Amino acid sequence: MDVQNCRECGRLFNYLGGQRLCPGCKAKLEDKFQKVKKYIYENKDASISEVSEANEVSTQQIKQWVREERLSFSKDSAVGIECESCGAMIHTGRFCDACKKQLAANLGAVYSKKTVEAPQRNSRESARMRFLDN
Ligand SMILES: [Zn+2]
Ligand SMILES: [Zn+2]
Incomplete structure:
Protein backbone atom coordinates (compact mmCIF):
# COMPACT_ATOMS: atom_id res chain seq x y z
CA MET A 1 0.00 0.00 0.00
CA ASP A 2 1.30 3.44 -0.89
CA VAL A 3 0.65 6.04 1.79
CA GLN A 4 1.27 9.67 0.81
CA ASN A 5 0.69 13.16 2.14
CA CYS A 6 -2.08 15.04 0.41
CA ARG A 7 -0.67 17.85 -1.73
CA GLU A 8 -3.44 20.19 -0.53
CA CYS A 9 -4.03 19.53 3.15
CA GLY A 10 -1.04 17.35 4.07
CA ARG A 11 -3.17 14.53 5.50
CA LEU A 12 -1.94 10.96 5.00
CA PHE A 13 -4.01 8.84 2.67
CA ASN A 14 -3.79 5.69 0.55
CA TYR A 15 -2.42 6.85 -2.77
CA LEU A 16 -3.98 5.12 -5.76
CA GLY A 17 -2.33 7.07 -8.58
CA GLY A 18 -3.14 10.24 -10.48
CA GLN A 19 -3.08 13.52 -8.57
CA ARG A 20 -1.67 13.36 -5.06
CA LEU A 21 -4.88 14.43 -3.33
CA CYS A 22 -6.75 12.80 -0.46
CA PRO A 23 -10.36 11.76 -1.23
CA GLY A 24 -11.68 14.84 0.58
CA CYS A 25 -9.56 17.29 -1.44
CA LYS A 26 -10.26 15.41 -4.65
CA ALA A 27 -13.99 15.84 -4.06
CA LYS A 28 -13.45 19.54 -3.31
CA LEU A 29 -11.46 19.96 -6.52
CA GLU A 30 -14.18 18.22 -8.48
CA ASP A 31 -16.72 20.64 -6.97
CA LYS A 32 -14.54 23.54 -8.09
CA PHE A 33 -14.26 22.05 -11.54
CA GLN A 34 -18.05 21.95 -11.86
CA LYS A 35 -18.24 25.55 -10.60
CA VAL A 36 -15.60 26.74 -13.07
CA LYS A 37 -17.28 24.91 -15.91
CA LYS A 38 -20.59 26.60 -15.12
CA TYR A 39 -18.88 29.97 -14.67
CA ILE A 40 -17.18 29.77 -18.06
CA TYR A 41 -20.47 28.77 -19.65
CA GLU A 42 -22.23 31.77 -18.11
CA ASN A 43 -19.36 34.24 -18.51
CA LYS A 44 -18.04 33.53 -21.97
CA ASP A 45 -15.74 36.55 -22.07
CA ALA A 46 -14.18 36.13 -18.63
CA SER A 47 -10.41 35.85 -18.82
CA ILE A 48 -8.59 32.98 -17.16
CA SER A 49 -7.50 35.24 -14.31
CA GLU A 50 -11.09 36.42 -13.79
CA VAL A 51 -12.27 32.80 -13.71
CA SER A 52 -9.45 32.02 -11.30
CA GLU A 53 -10.39 34.85 -8.93
CA ALA A 54 -14.13 34.27 -9.06
CA ASN A 55 -13.79 30.56 -8.29
CA GLU A 56 -10.68 30.56 -6.10
CA VAL A 57 -8.89 28.13 -8.40
CA SER A 58 -5.33 28.73 -9.62
CA THR A 59 -4.90 29.78 -13.26
CA GLN A 60 -2.56 26.81 -13.57
CA GLN A 61 -5.33 24.42 -12.53
CA ILE A 62 -7.73 26.00 -15.02
CA LYS A 63 -5.19 25.68 -17.83
CA GLN A 64 -4.60 22.07 -16.88
CA TRP A 65 -8.31 21.31 -17.18
CA VAL A 66 -8.34 23.02 -20.57
CA ARG A 67 -5.32 21.00 -21.71
CA GLU A 68 -7.03 17.81 -20.54
CA GLU A 69 -10.02 18.92 -22.67
CA ARG A 70 -12.28 18.79 -19.64
CA LEU A 71 -12.89 22.51 -20.02
CA SER A 72 -13.15 24.47 -23.20
CA PHE A 73 -13.69 28.10 -24.03
CA SER A 74 -16.29 28.84 -26.65
CA LYS A 75 -15.06 29.03 -30.23
CA ASP A 76 -15.84 32.74 -30.64
CA SER A 77 -14.34 33.65 -27.28
CA ALA A 78 -11.29 35.89 -27.09
CA VAL A 79 -10.12 33.80 -24.17
CA GLY A 80 -7.95 30.75 -24.55
CA ILE A 81 -4.60 29.12 -23.86
CA GLU A 82 -1.51 28.86 -26.05
CA CYS A 83 -0.78 26.02 -28.45
CA GLU A 84 2.12 24.07 -26.93
CA SER A 85 3.85 23.99 -30.27
CA CYS A 86 3.46 27.41 -31.93
CA GLY A 87 1.82 29.58 -29.23
CA ALA A 88 -1.33 30.33 -31.21
CA MET A 89 -4.48 30.83 -29.15
CA ILE A 90 -6.62 27.72 -28.74
CA HIS A 91 -9.82 27.08 -26.81
CA THR A 92 -9.18 23.55 -25.62
CA GLY A 93 -6.61 20.77 -25.76
CA ARG A 94 -2.86 21.17 -26.27
CA PHE A 95 -2.35 22.15 -29.92
ZN1 LIG B 1 -6.31 16.63 1.31
ZN1 LIG C 1 0.07 25.51 -33.06
Whole structure:
Protein backbone atom coordinates (compact mmCIF):
# COMPACT_ATOMS: atom_id res chain seq x y z
CA MET A 1 0.00 0.00 0.00
CA ASP A 2 1.30 3.44 -0.89
CA VAL A 3 0.65 6.04 1.79
CA GLN A 4 1.27 9.67 0.81
CA ASN A 5 0.69 13.16 2.14
CA CYS A 6 -2.08 15.04 0.41
CA ARG A 7 -0.67 17.85 -1.73
CA GLU A 8 -3.44 20.19 -0.53
CA CYS A 9 -4.03 19.53 3.15
CA GLY A 10 -1.04 17.35 4.07
CA ARG A 11 -3.17 14.53 5.50
CA LEU A 12 -1.94 10.96 5.00
CA PHE A 13 -4.01 8.84 2.67
CA ASN A 14 -3.79 5.69 0.55
CA TYR A 15 -2.42 6.85 -2.77
CA LEU A 16 -3.98 5.12 -5.76
CA GLY A 17 -2.33 7.07 -8.58
CA GLY A 18 -3.14 10.24 -10.48
CA GLN A 19 -3.08 13.52 -8.57
CA ARG A 20 -1.67 13.36 -5.06
CA LEU A 21 -4.88 14.43 -3.33
CA CYS A 22 -6.75 12.80 -0.46
CA PRO A 23 -10.36 11.76 -1.23
CA GLY A 24 -11.68 14.84 0.58
CA CYS A 25 -9.56 17.29 -1.44
CA LYS A 26 -10.26 15.41 -4.65
CA ALA A 27 -13.99 15.84 -4.06
CA LYS A 28 -13.45 19.54 -3.31
CA LEU A 29 -11.46 19.96 -6.52
CA GLU A 30 -14.18 18.22 -8.48
CA ASP A 31 -16.72 20.64 -6.97
CA LYS A 32 -14.54 23.54 -8.09
CA PHE A 33 -14.26 22.05 -11.54
CA GLN A 34 -18.05 21.95 -11.86
CA LYS A 35 -18.24 25.55 -10.60
CA VAL A 36 -15.60 26.74 -13.07
CA LYS A 37 -17.28 24.91 -15.91
CA LYS A 38 -20.59 26.60 -15.12
CA TYR A 39 -18.88 29.97 -14.67
CA ILE A 40 -17.18 29.77 -18.06
CA TYR A 41 -20.47 28.77 -19.65
CA GLU A 42 -22.23 31.77 -18.11
CA ASN A 43 -19.36 34.24 -18.51
CA LYS A 44 -18.04 33.53 -21.97
CA ASP A 45 -15.74 36.55 -22.07
CA ALA A 46 -14.18 36.13 -18.63
CA SER A 47 -10.41 35.85 -18.82
CA ILE A 48 -8.59 32.98 -17.16
CA SER A 49 -7.50 35.24 -14.31
CA GLU A 50 -11.09 36.42 -13.79
CA VAL A 51 -12.27 32.80 -13.71
CA SER A 52 -9.45 32.02 -11.30
CA GLU A 53 -10.39 34.85 -8.93
CA ALA A 54 -14.13 34.27 -9.06
CA ASN A 55 -13.79 30.56 -8.29
CA GLU A 56 -10.68 30.56 -6.10
CA VAL A 57 -8.89 28.13 -8.40
CA SER A 58 -5.33 28.73 -9.62
CA THR A 59 -4.90 29.78 -13.26
CA GLN A 60 -2.56 26.81 -13.57
CA GLN A 61 -5.33 24.42 -12.53
CA ILE A 62 -7.73 26.00 -15.02
CA LYS A 63 -5.19 25.68 -17.83
CA GLN A 64 -4.60 22.07 -16.88
CA TRP A 65 -8.31 21.31 -17.18
CA VAL A 66 -8.34 23.02 -20.57
CA ARG A 67 -5.32 21.00 -21.71
CA GLU A 68 -7.03 17.81 -20.54
CA GLU A 69 -10.02 18.92 -22.67
CA ARG A 70 -12.28 18.79 -19.64
CA LEU A 71 -12.89 22.51 -20.02
CA SER A 72 -13.15 24.47 -23.20
CA PHE A 73 -13.69 28.10 -24.03
CA SER A 74 -16.29 28.84 -26.65
CA LYS A 75 -15.06 29.03 -30.23
CA ASP A 76 -15.84 32.74 -30.64
CA SER A 77 -14.34 33.65 -27.28
CA ALA A 78 -11.29 35.89 -27.09
CA VAL A 79 -10.12 33.80 -24.17
CA GLY A 80 -7.95 30.75 -24.55
CA ILE A 81 -4.60 29.12 -23.86
CA GLU A 82 -1.51 28.86 -26.05
CA CYS A 83 -0.78 26.02 -28.45
CA GLU A 84 2.12 24.07 -26.93
CA SER A 85 3.85 23.99 -30.27
CA CYS A 86 3.46 27.41 -31.93
CA GLY A 87 1.82 29.58 -29.23
CA ALA A 88 -1.33 30.33 -31.21
CA MET A 89 -4.48 30.83 -29.15
CA ILE A 90 -6.62 27.72 -28.74
CA HIS A 91 -9.82 27.08 -26.81
CA THR A 92 -9.18 23.55 -25.62
CA GLY A 93 -6.61 20.77 -25.76
CA ARG A 94 -2.86 21.17 -26.27
CA PHE A 95 -2.35 22.15 -29.92
CA CYS A 96 -3.96 24.39 -32.53
CA ASP A 97 -5.60 22.80 -35.58
CA ALA A 98 -2.61 23.51 -37.82
CA CYS A 99 -0.18 21.88 -35.38
CA LYS A 100 -2.56 18.96 -34.84
CA LYS A 101 -2.60 18.37 -38.59
CA GLN A 102 1.16 18.73 -38.72
CA LEU A 103 1.57 16.22 -35.89
CA ALA A 104 -0.85 13.80 -37.52
CA ALA A 105 1.04 14.17 -40.80
CA ASN A 106 4.36 13.51 -39.07
CA LEU A 107 2.92 10.45 -37.37
CA GLY A 108 1.46 9.29 -40.67
CA ALA A 109 4.83 9.73 -42.37
CA VAL A 110 6.54 7.68 -39.71
CA TYR A 111 4.07 4.82 -39.91
CA SER A 112 3.19 4.64 -43.58
CA LYS A 113 5.53 6.97 -45.49
CA LYS A 114 2.64 8.77 -47.16
CA THR A 115 4.83 11.51 -48.61
CA VAL A 116 3.78 11.15 -52.24
CA GLU A 117 1.16 13.88 -52.27
CA ALA A 118 3.34 16.87 -51.36
CA PRO A 119 6.09 16.51 -54.01
CA GLN A 120 3.43 16.00 -56.70
CA ARG A 121 1.78 19.29 -55.89
CA ASN A 122 5.14 21.06 -55.80
CA SER A 123 6.11 19.88 -59.27
CA ARG A 124 2.72 20.93 -60.60
CA GLU A 125 3.23 24.36 -59.07
CA SER A 126 6.69 24.78 -60.54
CA ALA A 127 5.34 23.68 -63.91
CA ARG A 128 2.72 26.40 -63.71
CA MET A 129 5.38 28.95 -62.75
CA ARG A 130 7.44 27.98 -65.78
CA PHE A 131 4.33 28.46 -67.89
CA LEU A 132 3.81 31.97 -66.46
CA ASP A 133 7.44 32.86 -67.12
CA ASN A 134 7.01 32.09 -70.80
ZN1 LIG B 1 -6.31 16.63 1.31
ZN1 LIG C 1 0.07 25.51 -33.06
